[in-house]
Amino acid sequence: MAYTVTKLKDYSPTTLDTAAKELLRALDQEATAIRNEPDWKAFRDRWMARKNGVLTQVNDLWLKTAPKEAKRNVGQRVNELKKAAEQTIEAALQQIEAKAVLSRLIGDRLDVTLPGISRPIGAEHPVIKASNDMVGVFRNLGFSVQEGPEIETDYYNFESLNFPPNHPARDTQDTLFIANQQSKPLREQLLLRTHTSPVQIRTMEKIKPPIRIVIPGKVYRNDPPDASHSPMFHQIEGLAVDTNITFGDLKGTLDHAMKAFFGSSVKTSFRPSFFPFTEPSAELLVSCFVCGGSGRRGSDPCRPCKQTGWIEILGCGMVDPNVFEFVKHNGYEPSKVSGFAFGMGADRIALLKYGVDDLQLFFQNDVRFLSQFA
Numbered sequence: 154m155a156y157t158v159t160k161l162k163d164y165s166p167t168t169l170d171t172a173a174k175e176l177l178r179a180l181d182q183e184a185t186a187i188r189n190e191p192d193w194k195a196f197r198d199r200w201m202a203r204k205n206g207v208l209t210q211v212n213d214l215w216l217k218t219a220p221k222e223a224k225r226n227v228g229q230r231v232n233e234l235k236k237a238a239e240q241t242i243e244a245a246l247q248q249i250e251a252k253a254v255l256s257r258l259i260g261d262r263l264d265v266t267l268p269g270i271s272r273p274i275g276a277e278h279p280v281i282k283a284s285n286d287m288v289g290v291f292r293n294l295g296f297s298v299q300e301g302p303e304i305e306t307d308y309y310n311f312e313s314l315n316f317p318p319n320h321p322a323r324d325t326q327d328t329l330f331i332a333n334q335q336s337k338p339l340r341e342q343l344l345l346r347t348h349t350s351p352v353q354i355r356t357m358e359k360i361k362p363p364i365r366i367v368i369p370g371k372v373y374r375n376d377p378p379d380a381s382h383s384p385m386f387h388q389i390e391g392l393a394v395d396t397n398i399t400f401g402d403l404k405g406t407l408d409h410a411m412k413a414f415f416g417s418s419v420k421t422s423f424r425p426s427f428f429p430f431t432e433p434s435a436e437l438l439v440s441c442f443v444c445g446g447s448g449r450r451g452s453d454p455c456r457p458c459k460q461t462g463w464i465e466i467l468g469c470g471m472v473d474p475n476v477f478e479f480v481k482h483n484g485y486e487p488s489k490v491s492g493f494a495f496g497m498g499a500d501r502i503a504l505l506k507y508g509v510d511d512l513q514l515f516f517q518n519d520v521r522f523l524s525q526f527a
């Protein structure tokens with residue numbers, strides 16, 4: 154039964170005491186029952202509301218009706234009760250606020266026995282890792298890294314690299330051309346670069362000799378995917394041009410690079426070859442680092458070197474003077490400068506380095522496979 158204010162039967166101190174005690178007991182009881190902020194607001198309004206709040210009623214029913222001689226005494230009591238009510242209301246508010254903070258803290262509590270959230274750390278793709286390692290070898294030799302667009306013009310991809318107009322590499326069988334460009338002159342037609350070599354010309358147009366650059370990047374050819382082919386793959390090329398570069402510089406540089414990359418025990422060997430943009434041209438082979446050059450692993454034939462004891466790594470040669478003709482306006486006078494260039498497949502390097510026998514594994518994005526190399 155909720156407390157209600159009733160008229161006093163007289164204004165004696167005893168009666169006042171009893172009525173005040175009853176009121177304070179009700180105040181305390183109601184304060185104890187408060188659970189949340191809406192409870193507290195209702196409590197505050199019930200006691201303090203100007204219109205018809207408990208204390209207003211006390212004022213009306215006890216003080217206003219008191220005879221003159223009792224007014225002072227009753228007034229003092231009513232003031233004490235008002236103060237007590239204010240304090241109780243204030244204390245009740247503090248209590249529910251403290252309770253809210255506490256329950257928030259409990260909600261935020263960490264259960265240290267729960268398993269942690271694992272965030273796998275990313276790692277370089279094995280092809281990129283092998284490429285970066287090889288690029289690092291040449292950077293240590295003073296080569297700087299250059300990059301270029303993957304969509305190229307016929308001019309940079311073929312013409313300026315001394316590919317004759319009817320060279321088989323220009324055939325759509327090998328090259329992925331961008332569609333609907335028949336109205337453009339041939340040299341402006343766009344294609345997906347088939348090698349990183351266009352960056353050699355682009356760099357020589359920008360930077361006067363001497364230069365030493367290494368060029369990593371993606372290239373594209375119209376090859377169906379199989380264990381050793383992919384329509385997208387990665388190359389690393391290099392170019393050094395100065396006034397007195399010889400084939401001896403080429404051999405010394407590449408021999409050092411192969412030892413730095415595959416291990417100091419590998420031997421190198423050069424075989425004559427042909428590329429449109431180098432003359433003379435060669436293929437570089439390294440002695441097989443799997444079988445040590447014997448062609449056999451125990452009683453089994455060695456697969457990486459196909460039992461020959463040698464593995465083909467890259468193509469290279471002295472820059473054909475015809476290539477310098479395209480950039481002679483920037484200081485590459487064919488009679489004054491000479492240089493060497495080389496190019497290799499970064500994917501092939503990765504296959505060899507990590508002993509993987511199917512190129513497709515690198516591009517299937519199976520994390521179980523890729524994470525072995527992280």
Ligand SMILES: [Zn+2]
Binds near residue numbers: 458459463
């Ligand atoms: Zn071998």
